[in-house]
Amino acid sequence: MASVVIYTREFCGYCARAKSLLESKGVDFVEHNATYSPDLRQEMISKSNGRSTFPQVFINGEHVGGCDDLHSLDRAGKLDPLLAA
Template sequence: MASVVIYTREFCGYCARAKSLLDSKGVDYVEHNATYSPELRQEMISKAKGRSTFPQIFINGEHVGGCDDIHALDRAGKLDTLLAA
């Protein structure tokens, strides 16, 4: 199973949708809640090459984007392949 890391913040509907998709696939992920942590937010922005919206998701160390991006990967049939790696 792939290593999945997701940067989130509280009260974020997009974060909830992304986590729900991962949960529905039985994926274990590491969640970094950056709501009250400017350091975590800066870490996320740096790893996501400037993207500052929440969530930002990484699979096996590769940035795959946010909520819309992960759902698009799922619709295209590519998410399961990434998660199986």
């Protein structure tokens, strides 16, 4: 099973949708809540090539994007192979 990391913030509907999709697939993930942590937010921005919106998702260390990107990968049938790697 893939290693999944997601950077989130509280009261974020997109974060909830992304986590819900991952949970529906039975994926264990590490969540970094950056709501009150400027350091975590900066870490996320650095790792995601400047993207500052929440959430940002990484699978096996590779940045796959935010909530819409994650759902697009799923609709295209590309998410499951990434998660199985």
